[in-house]
Amino acid sequence: MAVPFEELKVGDRASFSKTVGESDIYLYAGITGDLNPAHVDSQYAARSIFGERVAHGMLSAGFISAVLGTRLPGEGSIYMSQTLRFIAPVKIGDTITATVEVLEKIEAKRRVRLSTVCENQRGQRVIEGEALVMCP
């Protein structure tokens, strides 16, 4: 699925949601090598600022990549850049919704600039930032 560059409009939005399971965090730790005890050691995490194991911030950032690469602009997009501010922790069982919205079309280079936000099931922002994507 892809929206052609010509049809993209400022204000277009798309989202993807997933509940973050323990297995997501554990597999992500293995893929990336990030076995920080905040993510995989419940005893350590209980004494940490968050009080329990939390997901890797970058894991939730992947949901932004999922929206950009499969929905808006979609297949064939090339990811140029991303900024990420990690605002709040994601805990096991949280449902994260990544939403992207077209902020600007850069006609000469067939690129779009988008706001990229991840929120949890209570509507609390956990990540915010911007992406720059080249359209197919």
Add this chain to the structure above:
Amino acid sequence: MAVPFEELKVGDRASFSKTVGESDIYLYAGITGDLNPAHVDSQYAARSIFGERVAHGMLSAGFISAVLGTRLPGEGSIYMSQTLRFIAPVKIGDTITATVEVLEKIEAKRRVRLSTVCENQRGQRVIEGEALVMCP
């Protein structure tokens, strides 16, 4: 493992390396929902600009998180923000080395700003950017 804020110095560096396997890409696709055919459809990918399946840019970005969270500053770090420029594709079998280097210490807030670079086995940069991390 963690380097105490007091001992961190501008110029301190740490790295982590991993060969990106097909299984990394497939598991990452499942965790994040990013089933963009550029990553998981070899027929589609053969006709794409890269000529073969490529890893998600955000997957390699996770190696940066691994260095920050397990080596420098290490355990107990809180990830505040990250910028990412995706410069070149990562293909199956590429070995990616993520390297972080302390650029600035922000004493008042116990934060450090670091350059964050991912390179492949030929020394070609695939990602560059900066991170801001709160120290334990």
Add this chain to the structure above:
Amino acid sequence: MAVPFEELKVGDRASFSKTVGESDIYLYAGITGDLNPAHVDSQYAARSIFGERVAHGMLSAGFISAVLGTRLPGEGSIYMSQTLRFIAPVKIGDTITATVEVLEKIEAKRRVRLSTVCENQRGQRVIEGEALVMCP
């Protein structure tokens, strides 16, 4: 499947075989936290004594556990102890056969002592040792 203690005889044997894939090694690294570059960094491994990535020795040891727990003595067995000598490396694509053989029945405690061997597809021993198992 389980062989009742009364029917077990010295000399009884059972085996399990599996080809070790890259994904096995990568998942095992994530489960255990053993991201030693000898297992997950092909560039590092190329310069190592083995010349390429090798499987974790303990991964192949798991095939012994599989035979003991599912075939001989089988379901309901309780693993008491294991000795392991790691003799040769296991490479991606090697097919490992774990074979256990009853060496002794310890009637009073319903335990059996078994030899435990893992061989590759060329019949080369990669692990040898002994197990002590309490029967159901």
Add this chain to the structure above:
Amino acid sequence: MAVPFEELKVGDRASFSKTVGESDIYLYAGITGDLNPAHVDSQYAARSIFGERVAHGMLSAGFISAVLGTRLPGEGSIYMSQTLRFIAPVKIGDTITATVEVLEKIEAKRRVRLSTVCENQRGQRVIEGEALVMCP
């Protein structure tokens, strides 16, 4: 990361901790073929001596391998042998800490003998044994 043989001292210690998740047990079962119902069948396990599903003993043994291969002696170590006594079961959600301690340096062969212990979050030993490792 590796401690050079020359700097290793009797009494040196290192640890690694991880909370054992259901996903660890299930993935480990798939990697090794050890689908013993004690590990993957909650109905069977409820009627067993342990009353619930338990992790494979060999899974926790992998944490020992992780410490040896990534911390002490670290990268480049070659695993020669391991003895394992399985003392107590590991249940889903238990946090296991593997600790290795140098018992002896064998100068002529650049080998070290280490005690290897896994404990749960209550300080109860679940595995004990010894490892022999050749240093890089």
